[in-house]
Amino acid sequence: MNILIVEDESRIAKRIERMTRDLFGNSLQSLTHINTLNEALAFIENNTLDLVLLDLNLNGDDGFDLLSTAVAESFHTIIISANKDQALAAFEYGVLDFVPKPFNQDRLEQAFNRVFTKEKSENDQTKLLAIKKRGRIQLIPIADLRYVKGAGSYTELYLTDGTTELHDKSLEKLEQLLLHTFERIHKSYLVKIDEIKEIKVSSGSKYTVVLKSGDLLPIGRTKYKDLKTKWV
Structure with a gap:
C-alpha cells in the first residue's frame, strides 16, 4: 500500500x-x-x-x-x-x-x-463521479449514469445521454461507492437497478439484463438469483 x-x-x-x-x-x-x-x-x-x-x-x-x-x-x-x-x-x-x-x-x-476487505461504504450518499477529461476535472451526476463496465484497471461509464466516459477507478472500487442504487451483475458490469427493464433466461442457463435503453448485458450465473430478488 x-x-x-x-x-x-x-x-x-x-x-x-x-x-x-x-x-x-x-x-x-x-x-x-x-x-x-x-x-x-x-x-x-x-x-x-x-x-x-x-x-x-x-x-x-x-x-x-x-x-x-x-x-x-x-x-x-x-x-x-x-x-x-x-x-x-x-x-x-x-x-x-x-x-x-x-x-x-x-x-x-x-x-x-x-x-x-473491499467493504462497501455504509453511506449511500455518493451523488457525483469525478473524471479527468482534457486536462480538467468533470463531475458527472450519478443520476446520469446507466451502467459501468470494467476495462482492466479502469472503468467505462455509460450515461443516459448515450455517451461514454472513462474513469480511473477500478470496477471493484466503484462498487464500494455505489452501494444501494447499483448492483454487480457480472464480473465486468455494475448496473443501476432502476434502469433494468427485463431479465431474460435463455437455454443453457444464460441470463441477460435488458435495460430501458435497449442495451443487453450479461448476468453472471452466480449473480442471477440475488439480482432477481433485488429487482423484483
Missing part, C-alpha cells in the same frame, strides 16, 4: 502516521506526509497511490479543491476532519469514509477495514 497523509497539523499528522503504520503493518510500502494543498496536488499527479487521508482545512486552503481531483484518481480517499458539517458533501463526492476529529485508533481501523 502506498499512502499519502495530507494534514497541516504536525501533531495530528504524526498520530495518523503512527496508527497507519500499526494498522497496515507489512502491507505498507510507502507513507508520505504533506501539509500543503499545492504540494499534495503535485505529489498525487506524479506518484502512484492506493489511499489518501485528507484533512479539509489546510492552512486556510479548502481541502475540497484537492478532493475533486483525488476522487477522479484510481485510489480511495478517506477524510479525517473536524468539519463534521462537511461530511455529507464529502460523501457526495465519493469518499470511502469520513473520520471526524477527534478520533481514536478503533475509528481509524474501521475506515481502513473498508480498504482491506
Whole structure:
C-alpha cells in the first residue's frame, strides 16, 4: 500500500502516521506526509497511490479543491476532519469514509477495514463521479449514469445521454461507492437497478439484463438469483 497523509497539523499528522503504520503493518510500502494543498496536488499527479487521508482545512486552503481531483484518481480517499458539517458533501463526492476529529485508533481501523476487505461504504450518499477529461476535472451526476463496465484497471461509464466516459477507478472500487442504487451483475458490469427493464433466461442457463435503453448485458450465473430478488 502506498499512502499519502495530507494534514497541516504536525501533531495530528504524526498520530495518523503512527496508527497507519500499526494498522497496515507489512502491507505498507510507502507513507508520505504533506501539509500543503499545492504540494499534495503535485505529489498525487506524479506518484502512484492506493489511499489518501485528507484533512479539509489546510492552512486556510479548502481541502475540497484537492478532493475533486483525488476522487477522479484510481485510489480511495478517506477524510479525517473536524468539519463534521462537511461530511455529507464529502460523501457526495465519493469518499470511502469520513473520520471526524477527534478520533481514536478503533475509528481509524474501521475506515481502513473498508480498504482491506473491499467493504462497501455504509453511506449511500455518493451523488457525483469525478473524471479527468482534457486536462480538467468533470463531475458527472450519478443520476446520469446507466451502467459501468470494467476495462482492466479502469472503468467505462455509460450515461443516459448515450455517451461514454472513462474513469480511473477500478470496477471493484466503484462498487464500494455505489452501494444501494447499483448492483454487480457480472464480473465486468455494475448496473443501476432502476434502469433494468427485463431479465431474460435463455437455454443453457444464460441470463441477460435488458435495460430501458435497449442495451443487453450479461448476468453472471452466480449473480442471477440475488439480482432477481433485488429487482423484483
